[in-house]
Amino acid sequence: MINRRKIFFASDFHLGAPDYESSLIREKRIVRWLDSIENEASEIYLLGDIFDFWYEYKHTVPKGFTRLLGKLAFLSDIGIKLHIFTGNHDLWMRDYLSRELNAGINYSPVTRMIGDKKFYIAHGDGLGPGDTGFKLMKSVFTNKIAQWFFSRIHPNAGISMANYFSRKSRAQTGIEDYKFLGEDKEWLILHSKEILSKEHFDYFIYGHRHYPLVVDLGKGSQYVNLGDWIKYFSYAEWDGKTLELKYFEK
Secondary structure, eight states: OOOOOEEEEEOOOOBTOSOHHHHHHHHHHHHHHHHHHTTTEEEEEEOSOSBSSOBOOSSOOOOOOHHHHHHHHHHHHTTOEEEEEOOSSSTBOOSHHHHHHOOEEESSOEEEEETTEEEEEEOOTTOSSOOHHHHHHHHHHTOHHHHHHHHTSOHHHHHHHHHHHHHHHHHHHTTGGGOOOOTTTOHHHHHHHHHHTTSOOSEEEEOSSOOOEEEEEETTEEEEEOOOTTTTOEEEEEOSSOEEEEESOO
């Protein structure tokens, strides 16, 4: 029975990492999840780091991921609205996915009323206090001049080099991604509380941290981290009344 009234949120697929074989297994699992929700979903939000690396040259994109992209194209064609956020690993998206998938591409946090609830939705990288090193690096990566210089590198060299540094970054932060630091040290929780002191949101939804978590922020507001599809295979489901963190084939 088709009853498309639910909204789904997922993040941090990191397709391409750590190697082709394990990425392919994960990609097939993600497609099975999308198969399972296609008769219920009215909208799907993918909150960044879908790919472990992504760069759009003028006429070239990284090869692979055909199962996922084909499935997303099918979902779009049958009327499911797709929202894609850039993450810190795939921040160099331009118009390829918006044209091929008819998806909205979001480069910064989005606020939205869904029914009578107010949502703050973001990948999460660079938000909140601290992490000054990453914020500096991101300012370089998002600089148009730096992007122009990178685009002069042949794709064979540019993509290989970027994949190397992406894998190196994941190796350095992988263990830390799965540690909860406590409410007083989690940057995205602190960021949410800062916003909440000025404006009410019912839900703050993020990716980036890889740690699936729901935290009551008080006054009817919740922080939700979607986790990842490397270890947890987690996602959130909004049924029009409640938001629930769930796990696929776990």
